[in-house]
Every structure is written in C-alpha cells, then in structure tokens.
Amino acid sequence: MTTRPAAISRALSTMAVVTALVVAAAACTTGEPPVASASKTGLPPATAAPTEALAPYYSQRLDWQACGGLECADLRVPLDHAAPDPAKDLTIKVVRVKARDQARRIGSLLVNPGGPGASGVSYVRGGAQTIGGPEVRRYYDLIGFDPRGVAGSDPIDCLDDKALDRFLSTDPTPDDAPEEEALRTQAKAMADGCAADAPELVKHLSTADAARDMDILRAAVGDPQLNYLGKSYGTFLGSTYADLFPQRVGRVVLDGVVPPDLTSAQLGEGQARGFEIATKAYLEDCVTESGCPLGDTPEAARTGLDELFRRIDQQPLPTGDPSAPQLTEGWARLGVAVALYDQGAWGILTDALKQAKTGNGQGLMQLADAYADRRPGGGYQGNLMESIYAVNCLDRPDSPDLSAYETYAKDFSAKAPTWGATLAWGALPCGVWPAKAAGGPHKVRAPGSDPIVVVGTTRDPATIYEWSARLRDQLDNAVLVSFDGDGHTAYGRSNTCVDSAIDAYYVQGRVPKDGLRC
Known part of the structure; x- marks a missing residue:
C-alpha cells in the first residue's frame, strides 16, 4: 500500500466524503517573537563543504515567479550525485508560500506528504492554509517540491x-x-x-538520491539548516537526510514513520x-x-x-x-x-x-x-502508482x-x-525490478543532530505505531510524541495536544517532552 495522506485526503475531499480532514491547529504561542535555538545562531551548518563538482548546484539561487497565487521555481540537481554531468541534470519543481511576517521570519519549512510519489507542489498548492498552525505559517516560508521522478520533476512513466x-x-x-x-x-x-x-533515471530514484536533492534545495532557499515536515514516506526521506547531513538538521518533524531499516x-x-x-x-x-x-x-x-x-x-x-x-x-x-x-x-x-x-x-x-489518483472515466492525475515502485524497489529489493x-x-x-x-x-x-538496488535497508542515527521530533498514531493503518518508536530509538537525538487515535499520521489532523506541541517546536524551538501522549 502507498503511505501518503495528502493525495488520498484531497481525493476523498472532492468526493465530499470527509467534512474536515485537517483539524484547526491551536498554536501555543501568544504572538511573542520566535526564540532562536542554537541551530539558528550562525553555527557552522555543514558537516563538510560540497565537492567541487557539486558546488555549482549548491551555489544556485532560485528564480521565483508568480504562479497561481504562489511562487514557483526550478531547481537543478545532478542525475548522479557521485558523478555530476550537467548534460544529464534533472529539474525539481518547487513552490513557495512566503511567511506572513517576513520581518521575523525564521526560515523555510520544506514539506513532503509521502508516497513515495506524492506531489509536494500539489500538497502546498492545495493546502497551504492547513499545513502547520497559524504561527508556523506566520514565521516560515512553506516550500513544496516534487521529488525526482515524481509529478512535475522529470516524472517516470512506466505504463499507459x-x-x-x-x-x-x-x-x-x-x-x-x-x-x-x-x-x-x-x-x-x-x-x-x-x-x-527512463533507462538512466530508473537507476537514480532512491530515497538517498532525493535526500541529496533536498540538501541542494535547502542551500538554494538560503537556509543554513533544514526545517522539515515529513509525513508517512516523507519520514523515510527526512530520516535519510538527517543521517546523511546530521549537522544540517534544524527543526525536523517525522509523522507516521517508515523506518529506513525495514x-x-x-x-x-x-x-x-x-x-x-x-x-x-x-x-x-x-x-x-x-x-x-x-x-x-x-x-x-x-x-x-x-x-x-x-x-x-x-x-x-x-x-x-x-x-x-x-x-x-x-x-x-x-x-x-x-x-x-x-x-x-x-x-x-x-x-x-x-x-x-x-x-x-x-x-x-x-x-x-x-x-x-485516478480520474473517474479513466486516466490518472499523476504518476504516483508508478513512482512508488520506482523508489521502493531501489530502497528495498x-x-x-x-x-x-x-x-x-x-x-x-x-x-x-x-x-x-x-x-x-x-x-x-x-x-523483478530491472535496476540494481541502492544501499538497501539500514539503520539511521544522525549523530550530532539537533533534536528530531517523531510522531506516531496508535491505530495508523499504513505506518504502524511501533515503527515510530523504532525510529526514535535508532536516532541519537529524538523524542517521541504519541497520538492515541485512528487514521494515518497525526499532526494537523488529530487534536490540539499534538498540534500545539509541534507548533511550539517549530515556532519557539521548544522540544516536546519525550513520551508525550495525546
């Protein structure tokens, strides 16, 4: 089964089967300016500088253009991070909703709704007013992106x-x-x-490839560290990023966990x-x-x-x-x-x-x-049902x-x-996958990272609760927030206990107590 809440929720909503998939968030802040944590005080952000071959990708700045009420841009990334070749570059589609309070803006919040194969561009375009609480949207630019091979980013098309x-x-x-x-x-x-x-692309669609793209995106939006919300498969992407770039981890929330070692x-x-x-x-x-x-x-x-x-x-x-x-x-x-x-x-x-x-x-x-993501009468909205295999089969043969x-x-x-x-x-x-698997299942630690918040729902059908506990135990610096409830993922769709704790983490830098139960 796929593990993404956003595309499913939108599709169900259009059928008028769900009256409110997202609970209004109750931010626990009271209008006070956000408090900077150590990760926002100019400390060296990177574990190591990018290689000379990758430097042009890391130095790019996005050319934001108005698009349907949002801002859109294209990000260049190498097909193969180990052997960059500009002739083979991929284009990552990115959208932004700017923070309402630019004077006290904390930074960018990158979001991934899951899948693998769900469109982060569509997620932000369709739900920018429901991602995080009001204070999160006040102080963060929301950044959605389509990972490589997905939706608008050089999508793989396997079957008619x-x-x-x-x-x-x-x-x-x-x-x-x-x-x-x-x-x-x-x-x-x-x-x-x-x-x-896509005989070449199919070899380079692993989650590690996408995580390396995400670090280039972090640099392109001008953030020294990554602030991130990953739901469902987005937790796999986020924890992989944290393990690859632990010193670049800012305020990261992983909700509805898929552990990389499965x-x-x-x-x-x-x-x-x-x-x-x-x-x-x-x-x-x-x-x-x-x-x-x-x-x-x-x-x-x-x-x-x-x-x-x-x-x-x-x-x-x-x-x-x-x-x-x-x-x-x-x-x-x-x-x-x-x-x-x-x-x-x-x-x-x-x-x-x-x-x-x-x-x-x-x-x-x-x-x-x-x-x-199929249209009644035939045809598909995107390539979700194909890219899920293209990614998963490289990660888990x-x-x-x-x-x-x-x-x-x-x-x-x-x-x-x-x-x-x-x-x-x-x-x-x-x-029967034709491309050789990438690294395969592996544990992640993210040694030296800032605190990572892991969220689990007790009766989640797609990402069982024990997986959230499993990832919290693997990461060197993480806390677990538990929601006793039904459905897939918790933040933004469960209750004010979860929402307030996560909003306070993003805005005030207050890390929830490990073991918080909602």
Whole structure:
C-alpha cells in the first residue's frame, strides 16, 4: 500500500466524503517573537563543504515567479550525485508560500506528504492554509517540491493508462499457479515499463538520491539548516537526510514513520497488521451504527468483509464506469483501504459496502479511484502508482522467486487474515525490478543532530505505531510524541495536544517532552 495522506485526503475531499480532514491547529504561542535555538545562531551548518563538482548546484539561487497565487521555481540537481554531468541534470519543481511576517521570519519549512510519489507542489498548492498552525505559517516560508521522478520533476512513466488499470485490477491474492503467473506478468510489465521509459533515471530514484536533492534545495532557499515536515514516506526521506547531513538538521518533524531499516517483507508484514488494526476499529464503529452491511458484531462483520472480497473475486461487480466496467477484487481492496486512512471516510465506506452487497460496485470503485489518483472515466492525475515502485524497489529489493511470496502470504495472514496476502504479494514488482538496488535497508542515527521530533498514531493503518518508536530509538537525538487515535499520521489532523506541541517546536524551538501522549 502507498503511505501518503495528502493525495488520498484531497481525493476523498472532492468526493465530499470527509467534512474536515485537517483539524484547526491551536498554536501555543501568544504572538511573542520566535526564540532562536542554537541551530539558528550562525553555527557552522555543514558537516563538510560540497565537492567541487557539486558546488555549482549548491551555489544556485532560485528564480521565483508568480504562479497561481504562489511562487514557483526550478531547481537543478545532478542525475548522479557521485558523478555530476550537467548534460544529464534533472529539474525539481518547487513552490513557495512566503511567511506572513517576513520581518521575523525564521526560515523555510520544506514539506513532503509521502508516497513515495506524492506531489509536494500539489500538497502546498492545495493546502497551504492547513499545513502547520497559524504561527508556523506566520514565521516560515512553506516550500513544496516534487521529488525526482515524481509529478512535475522529470516524472517516470512506466505504463499507459489502460495498462496501469490492468496492473491495479489484477487479483492481489492469487489462489493458484495461473493467478500467481498473472500477477508476475503485471509486475514485470511495471518493471520493464519503467526501465524502457527512463533507462538512466530508473537507476537514480532512491530515497538517498532525493535526500541529496533536498540538501541542494535547502542551500538554494538560503537556509543554513533544514526545517522539515515529513509525513508517512516523507519520514523515510527526512530520516535519510538527517543521517546523511546530521549537522544540517534544524527543526525536523517525522509523522507516521517508515523506518529506513525495514526490509521489503517487514514493511509488508507491518502494513498488513496496521490495516488489520484499522479494519477492526472501523468494524467496531460500523456495528454500533444501524444497518452495518457486513454483520451485527465485529466478528461477524469481519467474516462478512472477507466473504465480500471472495465473492467479488469470483464475480466482479459492475461499476458504471466504461473505462473500468468491473470492480475486481484488486479495485475493491483499494477502495476499502483508502477509507481506512482517515476515520472521516468511514461513513462513505459503509455506504459503498451497502451498494456492493446489492451487486453495485460504483461506490467502491470511486474510492479506488481516490486511492490511485485516478480520474473517474479513466486516466490518472499523476504518476504516483508508478513512482512508488520506482523508489521502493531501489530502497528495498525483494525475491524473484514466487515461492517467497507464498511464504510471505502464509506468514502475514497468520497475523492479519484480511490483509496479509494482499500486502505479501504487493512487493512482487521489487522482485523483478530491472535496476540494481541502492544501499538497501539500514539503520539511521544522525549523530550530532539537533533534536528530531517523531510522531506516531496508535491505530495508523499504513505506518504502524511501533515503527515510530523504532525510529526514535535508532536516532541519537529524538523524542517521541504519541497520538492515541485512528487514521494515518497525526499532526494537523488529530487534536490540539499534538498540534500545539509541534507548533511550539517549530515556532519557539521548544522540544516536546519525550513520551508525550495525546
């Protein structure tokens, strides 16, 4: 499953299924000027100066131009940071919303909404007034960017729209050898398509590559250290940056953690358990309402959901969409999964399941469209469903042997009966990926960094809570803020306890108490 809240939230919002995905932040400041921390007092910012070959990239300044109420600019980065070649440079798309109080501006706040593959440009363009509390927006320029290979930044395009429809609609829980081979065929189509579209770029789309780009962006906006908000996969990017450039870490928040040391199997197993926990919470809520379509008790409703998936697998439902006329099990599971990212969508999920029980797949297909960033009627808004593999498969390779996924499915399903097989087989493209993996899973420490704030949500479906604790324990200088709640990520969508603590950290430099529970 993807691990990004922003694109999902926007898509659900356009369907009028969520009334308020972002809770109004309550900043704990009272209008006093921000207090500078040691990281803002002119201390040497860099662990080491950039190499001579990288110096031209670090010395560039962005040419900001007005664009639709924001400011836009292009950043040049090398395709290969180890061997820069100006003829192969990439262009990173960047947007800015300037701080309202320029006289007391602290600096820039770079944001990444997750994915991998979600557009930071779209995130800031669509939600600049909901990123951080009012005081954060008062004192920080908000900076959104599309990482390399994503959205507007030299996007990788692996499959045409029809082929991507086939990829996503394929049975994600194969029952026999022919279905396994069908899944492998689609995985190979994705992998081969990425290599054919961008044979050089596909080798340089790792998270470490993107983190090095982010350091050039930090320099280009004129900040000695990086102030950053990373959500979901954005935490992987942020912690990777911190480990590469620990002395350049400013005020960094990592919300809904994906630890860089997870293997592909560990990621799948953890997400399977996370979606199982979120499904349990949804079903418990569903049966308290009148007319839950799956059953009268949580146990009966879980059985009802599993039976519905099996029925759709055997006989897909009509969707009313000529571009995707049948709701397959693949589409159905995406539709259910997307609503688990935010409890505000549970009501629309219940309505869609009621439709499905009567033989109508329209509601679940609309939810699946939201998950995949797909337009009803066909076509995709961006390349999220392709770039997620292009990045993940460089970071976390997997086995080419189908028997490995059979074992994963058995093991995951023992802990997560509803979602285990889906998450087990979901990594198959990384087993046939054409580009050699980058460094592979590894622990991060960020020795000597300023304090990093890690945030975890107890019933997060996509990034389980224990991963936030895991990263806090790995980092040399980090604190953990815990939110006891549902949905994916916490800051800006949970409650004033989390929001106030993070706002105070950004604006006043007050590090939350380690172990704060909200």
